[in-house]
Structures are given as C-alpha cells and as structure tokens.
Amino acid sequence: xxxxxxxxxxxxxxxxxxxxxxxxxxxxxxxxxxxxxxxxxxxxxxxxxxxxxxxxxxxxxxxxxxxxxxxxxxxxxxxxxxxxxxxxxxxxxxxxxxxxxxxxxxxxxxxxxxxxxxxxxxxxxxxxxxxxxxxxxxxxxxxxxxxxxxxxxxxxxxxxxxxxxxxxxxxxxxxxxxxxxxxxxxxxxxxxxxxxxxxxxxxxxxxxxxxxxxxxxxxxxxxxxxxxxxxxxxxxxxxxxxxxxxxxxxxxxxxxxxxxxxxxxxxxxxxxxxxxxxxxxxxxxxxxxxxxxxxxxxxxxxxxxxxxxxxxxxxxxxxxxxxxxxxxxxxxxxxxxxxxxxxxxxxxxxxxxxxxxxxxxxxxxxxxxxxxxxxxxxxxxxxxxxxxxx
Numbered sequence: 001x002x003x004x005x006x007x008x009x010x011x012x013x014x015x016x017x018x019x020x021x022x023x024x025x026x027x028x029x030x031x032x033x034x035x036x037x038x039x040x041x042x043x044x045x046x047x048x049x050x051x052x053x054x055x056x057x058x059x060x061x062x063x064x065x066x067x068x069x070x071x072x073x074x075x076x077x078x079x080x081x082x083x084x085x086x087x088x089x090x091x092x093x094x095x096x097x098x099x100x101x102x103x104x105x106x107x108x109x110x111x112x113x114x115x116x117x118x119x120x121x122x123x124x125x126x127x128x129x130x131x132x133x134x135x136x137x138x139x140x141x142x143x144x145x146x147x148x149x150x151x152x153x154x155x156x157x158x159x160x161x162x163x164x165x166x167x168x169x170x171x172x173x174x175x176x177x178x179x180x181x182x183x184x185x186x187x188x189x190x191x192x193x194x195x196x197x198x199x200x201x202x203x204x205x206x207x208x209x210x211x212x213x214x215x216x217x218x219x220x221x222x223x224x225x226x227x228x229x230x231x232x233x234x235x236x237x238x239x240x241x242x243x244x245x246x247x248x249x250x251x252x253x254x255x256x257x258x259x260x261x262x263x264x265x266x267x268x269x270x271x272x273x274x275x276x277x278x279x280x281x282x283x284x285x286x287x288x289x290x291x292x293x294x295x296x297x298x299x300x301x302x303x304x305x306x307x308x309x310x311x312x313x314x315x316x317x318x319x320x321x322x323x324x325x326x327x328x329x330x331x332x333x334x335x336x337x338x339x340x341x342x343x344x345x346x347x348x349x350x351x352x353x354x355x356x357x358x359x360x361x362x363x364x365x366x367x368x369x370x371x372x373x374x375x376x377x378x379x380x381x382x383x384x385x386x387x388x389x390x
Contacts, residue, residue: 075284076109078109078110080133082112082114082133082134083131086319089160089163092135092293093135096292097315098311098315118187119191120187120188120190126144126273126275132278133275133286133289135270137269138268139193141368147360150366150367153368154274154369155368156279157341159338160270160339161268164195164238164269169235170251175203178215179214181236183235184234186220186222195238198353199256225243226250229250241332241335272342274289287376290377306330344390347389
C-alpha cells in the first residue's frame with residue numbers, strides 16, 4: 001500500500017475529499033466503466049443468438065434466400081450445353097436440335113449438345129457441370145434433388161407424356177404368372193424401373209431375392225433389351241417408346257399400359273431440368289431455351305404424321321440413334337403426347353414410388369419444379385399457364 005504524505009512536523013496530512021454532483025464539472029471526472037471478461041462474452045453471445053434466430057426466421061419464410069438471389073449478377077450465358085437421348089420420348093429435344101429451333105431461340109448464346117442413354121448418367125454430367133440443362137425421366141431428377149438437399153437441379157419444363165408400357169412374351173399367361181421370371185428396364189432407378197418395381201410390390205411379388213417365387217429385374221439399355229427379348233433371354237420389358245412397339249412386333253404383348261395407372265392417363269415421361277446455379281445466374285437464357293421448347297412442341301403438333309415421322313427419324317440418326325420403319329414410328333407416336341408442361345402435381349406420387357422401390361429417400365420436394373420461367377414464356381405467347389407445384 002502507498003504511504004500517506006506527511007507534513008513538516010511529521011504528522012500525516014488529511015485525505016483530500018472530492019464532492020461530485022450529478023452533471024457537475026467540478027473536481028475530477030469518474031472514468032468510464034469498461035466491460036471486460038464474462039459480461040462482454042455474454043453480451044456477444046446474446047447478439048449472436050438474436051442474429052441467428054433472425055436469419056433462421058428469414059430463411060424459413062424465403063426472405064433470406066430471396067435477398068441472396070438478388071445479389072447474384074444475372075446475365076445471358078455465353079454458352080449452354082444441352083443433354084438429351086436419341087429416343088422417341090425425347091421428341092421435342094430431337095426436333096429442336098435437328099431443325100435449329102433451340103439455336104435460333106438462344107440467339108447469341110452458343111448451343112452445344114451431348115447425347116445420353118440413361119437418366120443417371122445424365123445427372124452425373126449435370127452434377128459435374130459438364131451439362132447445363134437436360135431432358136430426362138422425372139425419377140432421376142428427383143433422386144438428384146433429394147441427394148443434393150435441393151441444391152442440384154430444377155425442373156423447368158416437360159417434353160413428353162405417356163408412351164411407357166410393360167411388354168411380356170407370349171408365354172406369360174398374365175400378372176399371376178410372373179414368379180421366377182426375368183424382366184428388363186432401361187436403367188436402375190430410372191422412371192420405368194421404379195414403375196415396374198412398385199407395380200410388382202403392389203401385387204405381392206418379391207424382387208431379386210433369389211427365391212423361386214422372386215421376380216428378377218435386369219437393367220439394360222433399351223436396344224440391348226430388344227435383342228435379349230428376341231433371343232428369349234428375358235420375359236419382358238417395362239420401358240418407353242419406340243422399344244415397346246418394336247417388342248410387340250417381335251411377338252410380345254402389352255401387359256400394362258402405364259397410362260392406366262395415372263388419373264386421366266397423364267404422367268410425365270420426359271422432363272427438362274437445368275442446373276439450379278445456372279438458372280440463378282442466367283434466367284434470361286433459360287427463358288429463351290423454354291421459348292425454343294414451346295416452338296418445338298408446337299412444330300411437332302402441327303406437322304402431318306408422316307412428315308413428323310420422317311423428321312424424327314432423321315433427328316434420331318443425327319443423334320447416333322437408329323431409324324425406324326415409318327409404320328412402327330407412327331404406331332409409337334400414337335401412344336405419346338408432346339407437352340412443355342412438367343406436370344408438377346405428379347411429383348409427390350413419383351417420389352413415393354421411388355421410396356417404395358428403394359431407389360431414393362423420402363424428402364421435401366419444395367422448389368424442385370419451378371414453372372415461373374415457363375409461364376412467363378407462355379404468357380408472352382398468349383398461352384394458358386401450367387400448374388405450379390403444390
């Protein structure tokens with residue numbers, strides 16, 4: 001302790017007393033109090049908690065996502081890579097690429113294309129950034145959306161409704177005569193693969209268990225399935241046009257028309273999806289692509305059937321597919337409908353089917369289908385809007 005001052009006689013001097021009045025200026029000012037240690041830590045934690053709660057609330061009602069999207073600088077893209085199949089159910093894609101409709105619609109954006117044979121391989125290319133937009137079956141799109149937590153792709157349009165059937169060999173007596181048999185689908189986890197697995201499960205069949213009563217499913221490309229069906233190595237095929245029509249010409253018969261499993265026979269066979277980050281960065285380009293899709297659908301619907309068959313044959317050959325006999329092609333076309341509508345109301349059922357088939361997990365599909373860009377295009381064309389996702 002410091003020693004008190006002493007006077008000349010050696011006695012201690014009295015302590016100085018300072019009187020302070022509120023707001024007064026006399027005497028020495030009391031130093032401002034500084035908060036240190038735990039009070040400061042607790043104050044900081046309280047602020048962080050308030051910010052976190054606020055951000056959570058904004059995220060929940062979509063406000064924060066909207067603010068983040070506003071910060072993204074949007075522009076027309078320099079290029080767009082489009083994926084599709086050399087398959088009849090991708091008719092609007094085939095026609096739009098073949099006759100230059102997409103090129104014209106995209107304007108200064110350079111179009112490049114890649115041809116795929118299955119939905120899962122298409123999704124892999126999109127996830128790697130190799131492809132920006134692609135036509136595919138709805139179930140691979142759902143799988144990608146679920147696995148990415150809703151970040152990977154957005155379905156923005158349709159292409160085709162209908163055209164999928166379950167064809168069996170003539171020695172299959174009916175749906176009670178499937179135990180121990182082997183059937184094919186185009187790809188594991190694909191839209192027709194899911195449909196077959198769910199249909200069999202609903203009828204009490206085990207799948208791929210190895211028991212005598214089990215049904216075996218062998219995924220393979222549709223062209224290979226046609227060959228193995230001809231050779232008697234499989235008992236049937238659940239797949240899309242034109243392959244199912246070709247199998248009926250080889251002696252097969254229709255056991256199930258998938259249209260009979262859906263209200264009014266309408267369900268999406270092929271849809272158009274885009275990488276979500278591409279959609280956010282280049283919404284103008286995506287709308288131009290959708291404008292091209294509407295042009296392609298309209299063109300196909302207005303063409304005489306014989307001219308439509310000729311043009312689609314040429315487009316499939318261009319895409320390294322195979323040309324078909326004209327009557328086969330016409331018969332297949334009668335089973336399908338071209339549409340830019342992605343049929344948003346069907347996706348909850350498609351997800352449930354994927355979960356039942358064991359190829360995807362249950363999850364929210366909120367935001368997976370975005371019809372706003374398509375409806376803006378349709379409004380400009382004087383068309384009725386399509387239904388949004390519920």
